[in-house]
Amino acid sequence: MTRKSKTPPALRNDRIDRSSYEPAYAQLANLLRHHMATGVFHPGDQLPSESQLVGRYGVSPMTVRRAINLLADQGVISTAQGRGTFVRGVELGAATFGFKELQNLFSNKEQTQVKLLEARVRAADDRTARKLNLVSGQRVIYLRRLLCIDNQPAFYHREYLVYDPARPVVESEMEVTSLQGLFSGVGETVLKRGDLSVEATILNAEEARLLGATSPAAAFCIEHVFYDLKDAPISWGWFVCHSSHLRFTTSVGVPRVQPT
Amino acid sequence: MTRKSKTPPALRNDRIDRSSYEPAYAQLANLLRHHMATGVFHPGDQLPSESQLVGRYGVSPMTVRRAINLLADQGVISTAQGRGTFVRGVELGAATFGFKELQNLFSNKEQTQVKLLEARVRAADDRTARKLNLVSGQRVIYLRRLLCIDNQPAFYHREYLVYDPARPVVESEMEVTSLQGLFSGVGETVLKRGDLSVEATILNAEEARLLGATSPAAAFCIEHVFYDLKDAPISWGWFVCHSSHLRFTTSVGVPRVQPT
DNA sequence: AAGTGGTCTAGACCACTAT
DNA sequence: TAGTGGTCTAGACCACTTT
Numbered sequence: 001m002t003r004k005s006k007t008p009p010a011l012r013n014d015r016i017d018r019s020s021y022e023p024a025y026a027q028l029a030n031l032l033r034h035h036m037a038t039g040v041f042h043p044g045d046q047l048p049s050e051s052q053l054v055g056r057y058g059v060s061p062m063t064v065r066r067a068i069n070l071l072a073d074q075g076v077i078s079t080a081q082g083r084g085t086f087v088r089g090v091e092l093g094a095a096t097f098g099f100k101e102l103q104n105l106f107s108n109k110e111q112t113q114v115k116l117l118e119a120r121v122r123a124a125d126d127r128t129a130r131k132l133n134l135v136s137g138q139r140v141i142y143l144r145r146l147l148c149i150d151n152q153p154a155f156y157h158r159e160y161l162v163y164d165p166a167r168p169v170v171e172s173e174m175e176v177t178s179l180q181g182l183f184s185g186v187g188e189t190v191l192k193r194g195d196l197s198v199e200a201t202i203l204n205a206e207e208a209r210l211l212g213a214t215s216p217a218a219a220f221c222i223e224h225v226f227y228d229l230k231d232a233p234i235s236w237g238w239f240v241c242h243s244s245h246l247r248f249t250t251s252v253g254v255p256r257v258q259p260t
Numbered sequence: 261m262t263r264k265s266k267t268p269p270a271l272r273n274d275r276i277d278r279s280s281y282e283p284a285y286a287q288l289a290n291l292l293r294h295h296m297a298t299g300v301f302h303p304g305d306q307l308p309s310e311s312q313l314v315g316r317y318g319v320s321p322m323t324v325r326r327a328i329n330l331l332a333d334q335g336v337i338s339t340a341q342g343r344g345t346f347v348r349g350v351e352l353g354a355a356t357f358g359f360k361e362l363q364n365l366f367s368n369k370e371q372t373q374v375k376l377l378e379a380r381v382r383a384a385d386d387r388t389a390r391k392l393n394l395v396s397g398q399r400v401i402y403l404r405r406l407l408c409i410d411n412q413p414a415f416y417h418r419e420y421l422v423y424d425p426a427r428p429v430v431e432s433e434m435e436v437t438s439l440q441g442l443f444s445g446v447g448e449t450v451l452k453r454g455d456l457s458v459e460a461t462i463l464n465a466e467e468a469r470l471l472g473a474t475s476p477a478a479a480f481c482i483e484h485v486f487y488d489l490k491d492a493p494i495s496w497g498w499f500v501c502h503s504s505h506l507r508f509t510t511s512v513g514v515p516r517v518q519p520t
Numbered sequence: 521a522a523g524t525g526g527t528c529t530a531g532a533c534c535a536c537t538a539t
Numbered sequence: 540t541a542g543t544g545g546t547c548t549a550g551a552c553c554a555c556t557t558t
Contacts, residue, residue, distance in 0.1 A: 036452075037452075037491075039489050039490070042489065043451075043452060062322070073333070089451055089452065090451040090452065090453065090454045090486060092359055092362070092363075092454075092456075092484075093358075093359050093360070093362065093363035094358075094359075095358060095359050095456055096356050096357065096358040096359075097356060097357055097358070097458065097508075098353075098355070098356045099352055099353050099354070099355045099356070100353065102352065102353065103352075103353035191303070191349055191350040191513065192296075192297075192303060192349065192350070192513050192514050193350065193511065193512070193513040193514050193515070193516060194350045194352075194355075194511065194512045194513055195509070195510075195511050196352075196355055196357075196509065196510050196511070196512065197507055197508060197509040197510075198357065198507070198508040198509075199478075199503055199507050199508075200460040200461070200478040200479055200480045200503040200506075201460070201478045201503065202462060202476055202477075202478045216462055216476045217462075218459075218460040218461045218462045218478060218479075219460055219478075220460045224352075226350060227513075229299050229302065230299070231297075231516065243459055243460040243461065246460075247457055247458070247459050248457060248458040248459075249455070249456065249457040249458075250455075250456050250457075251453065251454065251455050251456070252453070252454045252456065253451065253452050253453040253454055253487075254452050254453055255453070256453065256491065
C-alpha cells in the first residue's frame with residue numbers, strides 16, 4: 001500500500017534543535033529514520049520531496065540533501081531522479097560486513113601476543129611466484145606466526161615476502177606486516193593497497209594442533225596480498241582462525257531506533 | 261617520510277572538465293585518488309588544504325568538501341579538524357565486504373531454482389522460541405529449501421516462521437522470504453529489518469548429501485532474523501553454502517587506478 | 521593569531537519523470 | 540509543463556589545532 005496524501009501524517013512536532021551539538025543534517029536524518037522505524041513511513045513509501053522537507057524543517061536545500069544522501073548511503077532509502085525518494089525494505093544484497101570485530105579483538109585487549117614460529121629465506125614455488133609476480137625459484141621470506149589473545153592461540157598466519165636486497169630494509173617490512181598496526185591503523189605503513197578474500201575452510205592437522213582445536217574444525221581463512229607504492233605485490237599470506245573466535249554480523253533495512 | 265613543502269609537486273595540468281557529464285566533485289576525487297595511486301601523495305602525507313584545492317581547481321568550497329568526504333568515506337584518506345587531511349595507508353580494520361557476490365549469483369543467472377523440500381507446522385523448541393521471541397511450544401512453520409544454480413545445489417536453507425492466524429496471510433510471508441527478490445531488491449517487502457551473521461562451519465551428513473559434497477566439507481553459514489514493521493521477529497533461519505561456491509573479496513588502501 | 525576542517529545558507533541551473 | 544532529485548556557487552560562521 002502506497003500513501004498518496006500530500007501531507008503525510010504524524011510529522012508533528014519534530015524539529016531541528018539549532019542549539020544542539022548534533023549537526024542539523026544528522027538530526028534530520030535521525031528524525032526521518034525514526035519515522036521509518038516507527039511506521040510513519042513504510043517500505044515502498046515515497047518520502048516528502050526535498051523542497052517540502054526544506055519548508056517543513058526550516059533548513060536549506062543543501063542540508064536536506066545531505067541528510068538524504070546519508071540515509072541513501074546507508075541503504076535505508078533510495079532516490080530516483082525525477083521520481084522521488086523511497087523507503088527501502090530488506091534487501092540482502094545491500095548488506096555489508098566490516099572487520100570491526102577483528103579490529104576489536106586486537107585493539108581492545110592488550111593481551112595480544114605475536115609468536116614468531118619460523119622465519120627463513122627460501123625459493124618461491126610456482127604458486128607463490130605467481131601471487132607475488134616473481135619467477136619461480138626467486139628467493140622469498142617465509143614467515144609463520146601465531147597470534148594469541150589472552151594466551152589463547154587465535155590466528156595462525158603464514159606469509160611470503162619478496163626478498164630484494166635493493167629494497168628498504170627487510171626487517172622494517174616484517175615489522176610493517178606484523179599486524180601490530182595493520183588492524184587499528186596505528187603506525188605508518190609503506191603499503192599502499194591490499195586485496196583481501198575470506199573463505200571457509202577446515203583446519204588441517206598442523207593448524208588444529210597450533211590453534212588447540214580438535215580436527216575436523218571449521219575455520220575462516222583470510223587471504224591477503226599487499227602492494228607497495230608502485231603497485232608491485234610485496235606480501236602474500238593468509239590467516240587461519242577457528243570459527244569459534246570469529247563471526248561477522250550486520251543489519252539490513254531500517255535500523256532499530258531507541259524509543260525517545 | 262612526510263612532506264613539508266607547502267606546494268606539493270606535480271599538481272600539474274590536471275583540471276576539472278566543466279563540460280563533462282562527470283560531476284565536478286567526482287572528477288576532483290578521481291584526480292586526487294590518481295595522485296595518491298601514482299605516488300604524488302604517499303601514505304601519511306598531508307593533502308593540500310581545502311582552500312588551496314578551491315583555488316587550484318577553481319571550484320567552490322562545497323564541491324571540494326564533497327570530494328574529500330567521498331574519499332574519506334571510502335577510507336582512502338582521513339580528516340582531522342584543525343590539523344588537516346591525510347593519506348591513509350593499508351588498514352585491515354577499514355575493510356568491508358558485501359553480498360555483491362551473492363547478489364550476482366542470483367540475479368545474473370536465470371537458471372536459479374528454488375526447491376521446497378519441506379513445509380510444515382510444528383511446535384517451537386526452546387532455541388527457536390528464543391530466537392522468535394515466542395514461548396516454547398508455540399506453533400511455527402518450518403521450511404527447508406534447496407537453492408540451485410544451473411541445476412547444481414548451492415544453498416540449503418532452513419527457516420522458522422511465526423505462525424499467527426491473525427497475521428497477514430502466511431503464504432505471502434513465505435513468498436516474501438523466498439529470496440526471489442531478497443537479494444536483488446526486486447519486489448516489495450513487508451520486512452523492515454534483518455540481522456545477519458556469517459560463520460564458518462562444517463557440513464553435516466544431511467547437508468553434504470543435499471549439496472552433493474563429500475564430508476567433511478567447509479561451508480559458510482549465513483544466519484538471519486527478520487523483523488516486521490513492529491520490530492517483532494518473524495523469521496529465523498540460515499543458509500548453508502559449500503565454500504567452493506562462495507568467497508568474499510574486497511580491497512583496502514588506495515584503490516588501483518587505470519593509467520590515463 | 522593563523523590555519524585547518526565542519527557546518528550551513530539561499531539561492532541557481534540542469535536532467536529526468538510524470539501528466 | 541510541473542515536480543522531482545542532482546549539482547554547484549560564493550560566501551559565512553564555528554570548533555579545533557598549532558605556532
